[in-house]
Amino acid sequence: MRLIQRLLGAVTIAWLVMALGTVAAAASSKPATPPLRKTPQIFQVSPVRVNLRLQPNIMILGQNFTPTTQVEIGSRAATTVDVSDGYHLLAKLPPDLPQGSYRIQVSNEAGTVMADDSLVVDGDARPNNMVFLAGGAFLALFVLVMRLARTPGLS
The missing domain is CATH 1.20.5 (Single alpha-helices involved in coiled-coils or other helix-helix interfaces)
Structure with missing residues (x-):
């Protein structure tokens, strides 16, 4: 017991x-301290020359990107911004962005940074009718020359 x-x-x-x-x-x-937010940094913008009809997206390489990161091209916001990790950001350009050169600005909760490279938006790259006509004429000439080269009675 x-x-x-x-x-x-x-x-x-x-x-x-x-x-x-x-x-x-x-x-x-101690109470838990919130994580320290850092200003985004931009190392590279790819491509720096785009045609909106062919390639409406740009990839930004850097660091300190968060899901709430925003991208502005000139003074216009990107249509969508996808942050796959803290180092890669894919931004869809506004579809009605006119031709010209634009500064790229990236912002998050901690601050804003401008890219060193400017984005150049090219015009519509469709070939005109003269290019198609010249291509057709060249093809017809090529077929004629090849045909004459193979004809045994004409040589």
Whole structure:
């Protein structure tokens, strides 16, 4: 009986020490500090020359990109911004962006940064009718020359 009393006393004391240690640790612990936000950095913009009809997206390589990062081309916001990790950002350009040269600005909660490279938007790269006509004439001439070269009676 004496053994059971000692055992219960030891368990009670151990439980009391653990409970007081937990309360003391909780009282002395500091509140969790929020993670430190850093200003985005841009290392490279690819491509720096685009044709909106053929390639409406740009890839920005850098660091400190977050899911809330925003991209502006000139003074216009990108249509969509996809941050796959903190180092790569894919931005879809506004579809009605006129030809010209534009500065690229990237912003997050900590600040804003401008890219060193400017984005150049080219015009519509469709070939005109004269290019098609010249190509057709060249093809007809090529077929005629090859045909004459193979004809045995004409040589």
